[in-house]
Amino acid sequence: MTHKVLLGISGGIAAYKAAELVRRLREEGSSVRVVMTAAARSFITPLTLQALSGNEVRCDLLDPGAEAGMDHIELARWADLVLIAPATADLMARLAAGLADDLLTTLVLATTAPLFLAPAMNHRMWLHPATQENLARLRERGVRILGPAEGDQACGEWGPGRMLEPLEILDALPLPAGTRLAGKRVMVTAGPTREALDPVRYIGNRSSGRMGYSLARSLAARGADLVLVSGPSTLTAPGGVEMVRVESALEMETAVMERVGSCDIFVAAAAVSDYRPQDPAGEKIKKDQAELNLHLVKNPDILARVAALAGGPFTVGFAAETQQLETNALTKLDAKRLDMIAANLVGGESGGFERAENALLVLWPGGRESLPLMPKSRLADALADLILERYLAYSSSQDS
Secondary structure, eight states, X not given: OOOEEEEEEOSSGGGXXXXXXXXXXXXXXXXXXXXXXXXXXXXXXXXXXXXXXXXXXXXOSSOTTSGGGOHXXXXXXXXXXXXXXXXXXXXXXXXXXXXXXXXXXXXXXXXXXXXXXXEOXXXXXXXXXXXXXXXXXXXXXXXXXXOOEEEEOTTSOEEEEEOOOHHHXXXXXXXXXXXXXXXXXXXXXXXXXXXXXXXSOEEOOOOOSHHHHHHHHHHHHTTOEEEEEEOSOOSOOOTTSEXXXXXXXXXXHHHHHHHGGGXXXXXXXXXXXXXXXXXXXXXXOOSOSSOOXXXXXXXXXXXXXXXXXXXXXXXXXXXXXXXXXXXXXXXXXXXXXXXXXXXXXXXXXXXXXXXXXXXXXXEXXXXXXXXXXXXXXXXXXXXHHHHHHHHHHHHHHHHO
16 A cells, blocks of 8 residues: 655755655655645745646645645645654744644644654744744654754754655655565665674774774665674664674675675675785784784685675675776676676765765666765665666566
8 A cells, every 4th residue: 555645844054955756755755735825835836746746736725626626634634654854943933833824834733643853944033932842742743853963064054953854764764665676575785894802902903993884774664574694883873674783794794695685786895905914813902012913814706706606696786996996896796797786986075984974886787886975875765776677677677
């Protein structure tokens, strides 16, 4: 059954994000209807949102073309969920006061559907006592508040008041899972591995796991039965996934090979250490020597092992490079006989490890696509769509 989302848009600069929000909601299988305030039409046109939603956009309280001219009752009955994004300080004040002076505020009073607000305003407006009092009143009534985030604002200032990004809003909404990967078992590896030198020291790398965790969330949102095998990370596991935590490359290899036989798709986003100390010390190494020589041995290539399995899963690798990105990624794609590889440059001024944003060059036999620099949550969604597209093409070729 299609989930019905009524999206309200009030008059703030963040209204431009509503276009992507509508598109993302529809991608997740929701039916979307849009209601705009008069001020919202100064920032984005109803025609844009009508084209994206596939439904007429409503703006007027008493519309003779609506059901008996009572649009607020019609929409209030229709919605499973009401989301207002952006929710300005003015709109929050009117909702807190219980006003019904336009279509959006009137239908909020008329609906029994859960109400979610994604605030967006100047940080001084957000922190003003009046806004905070209105916020407390709305929360007392059961209104769910999403955000706001802190960061650069359209006015050139910094602080709390930025509307959450569309994908962050989607994460917070109780939407049914997507169905495009329903019934498919997907495994994602994420994060670094730690190779012990002694009981307190290890060899590792700078991976935070953010890309792998975001990708796990995106694939699970498309209906996949997902298992996430993660090295050490401070990130919170996405909801609804099977979580397996490991420390070393050998532990990750064991966890993967025990489970991969039942998988349809395997995505190796983890930054697995290439080498490990041959003989980790049983006690803490004391600094009583001028030099310390380590004998390192090669770790197993988990990705290559999975790709070599007879009848194995559709296999996606990652390549973190500091130079010759495409050449090195193509070499890895061919040498390991992967179905797809996502390559990115690390060590520069933007993107890569320990950064909130990244860019990817995605390659597969006979094809390529560049995904530009963007937040990793959005990048994960774009990559998940590519993986789905290529997996379906791969499955079709296997069946023919």
